[in-house]
Amino acid sequence: MSAYKFKLLIVDDDVATVRIMSDMLSDYGERRFALSGEMALLLARQSTPDLILLDASMPGMTGFDFCEILKADSELAKIPVIFVTSHDAPALEIDAFRLGASDYVTKPLNATQLRARVETQLRKRLKILDQSESFRAGSFLPPTLGALPDNILIIESDPVRLSRLQDLLHDLGRCVSAATGAQGLERALHSLPTVILVEAALPDANGMQLCAALKKEPRLEGVPVLLMTEGANSEATDYEHALLDGLADSVLNHAYPTVLKARVKNAIASVHADQKRMGAIREYWLAVEKAARRVERKDGEGTVPE
Incomplete structure (x- = not known):
């Protein structure tokens, strides 16, 4: 997909399932694993993943508990979460989306299906990275039309x-x-x-x-x-x-x-979350560019910038 090395976090209490998912996603960069929600939170805080694949039913902290805690953390809330679960129940799928999940996939796992859902989320992540790089290079697009009605x-x-x-x-x-x-x-x-x-x-x-x-x-x-x-x-x-x-x-x-x-x-x-994120990135690089221009003007006047 890209030269960027994505980081995936696979969370499931079943070791065999973790291995199967890891094999299916072997083309998607670094893959780390957690057998519990508690361990997954620790790993996510140590090194922020680009995507989390999450089992719903785990002893102790369930996948739903984990997702609720993750989305309440300002540092981790932006990480997309795909539930990968054996529960093919509409009510649970709706609950997953209500908690902020990005997708919901049911077992038994199908390699094409799983890769497709992962690809969709990583493609969005890559788009944000590419746009951030454009902003850093000084290419500023007009703000998105987020104020318009949906x-x-x-x-x-x-x-x-x-x-x-x-x-x-x-x-x-x-x-x-x-x-x-x-x-x-x-x-x-x-x-x-x-x-x-x-x-x-x-x-x-x-x-x-x-x-x-x-x-x-x-x-x-x-x-x-x-x-x-x-x-x-x-x-x-x-x-x-x-x-x-x-x-x-x-x-x-x-x-x-x-x-x-x-x-x-x-x-x-x-869409709204992406617009807000891109707006924040845009404003950051605009501020950097303005600061650089102030330094250039001071240099031109023979003063030494602080």
């Missing part, structure tokens, strides 16, 4: 399902809709959505191809594109490859509306 673009051809989605998501932001891929692409470029939902089967376009087209648009940089699927198809290898290749940021399942809403809400929260 817009959710739903690209869905079925009017009944569209109505259900609008009812489900209306309290998360203003819902804008499109019935075809062509219309969806046009509205995405003009409505500045916070997040885009794409139906996998559209009358004029393949959902994954439309996701790819949306991802290529510079104006949509940083806008999560979420692919919506039917039932068990949401775990199909093709959809995981869409994540692996960066065509989508998440795969949503129509069969679990409450989980779908939780994932959309999480995507919106992630």
